[in-house]
Amino acid sequence: MKFALILFFGVVVCGAEFDKDLVMKFIQKIKKVSDECTAETHASPEDIKALLEHKIPESHEGKCMVFCFHKHFHIQNEDGSLNKAETIASLDPIKEHNREVYDKVVKVLETCADTAATDSDHCIYATNLADCAIREGKSMGLDELLVVE
Template sequence: MNKLIVFSVLCGVFIRSGELSPEFKEKFAAKMEAIGEKCAEETGASQDDIAKILTKDIPETREGKCMLFCGHRELHIQTPDGGTDLDSAIASLDFLKNEDSELYDKMVQVYTICSKVPFVEDPCDYAVALSTCGTHEAQKLGMDATLLE
C-alpha cells in the first residue's frame, strides 16, 4: 500500500517535511503502512475507497469511512467507542516533539480545534467529520502533504 495513502487515511491532515530526518520518515512510514494494511483488511475498504483517500477525497462507502475510523482509533485520535480523547491524541504525538517541535505544536493545534467538532454517533461518520476538519485546519496553518516525499 502506498505510504502516502496510509498517512492521509490515518491522520487526516497534511504536514511538511522540512526538518524531518530521513530515518524518522522511514520509521513513521513503516508504522503508517502497517496500520493502513490492518485497517484496509479490517474494514474491507476497496481500491476505489483508497484511491479517494489518496486524492484527499472522502470515501463514499461505509467501508472507506470506517477505514478512516480504524486509523483514527489506532492513532488514538478516536476512542474505540468512536469519541475523542484529546489528551490521548496529543500524547500520541510525543514521538514528534523532539523531531520537529514546530510541527508538533501545529499538530496539537489541529487536534485541539478538531476535538470540538460536534460528536456524531456513528464512529465512521464522525471520522469523516474529524478528517475534514483536520485537513481544513492543517491547510490554514500552511501544512502540506510532503511528509513522506
C-alpha cells in the same frame, strides 16, 4: 499499491524536516495498519484513492477505514470517542524535531475537537474529524504534511 493515512490531526512526517529513522518507522507502521484496516473494513481501491487525494471516501467502508486508522493511532477510542490526551502525547517525536509544526498540529487538534460534528456512527465522526483536520491544516500551511505516502 501506495498506502496513505489521513489522520485527524495529522501525524506529520516530512523527510526534509524529520529524522530519517523516525520517517521510516512511521512509514512501516502506516503500511502495516493500512493492510489491517483494508482487511477489516473492506475499503475499495476507490476509497484508498480518495484518501490519497486528501478526500473523504464516499462509501461507508472508506469512512470506516479512517476510523480504523484513528483507533490504531489512539486518536479515537474503540467506542468512537476522541482520545485527545493520548493523541497529544503521541506527538512528542514531532515536538522534538520541529516545535513549530507540533504547535500547529496541536492547534488543529484542539480546533477540530471543539468543532467537528459528533455522530453516533464512529466512522462518520472519524471522517468529520479528518475533514476538519484537512481544512484546518491547509489554513495553517500543513496541507503538504497531512498525508503520508
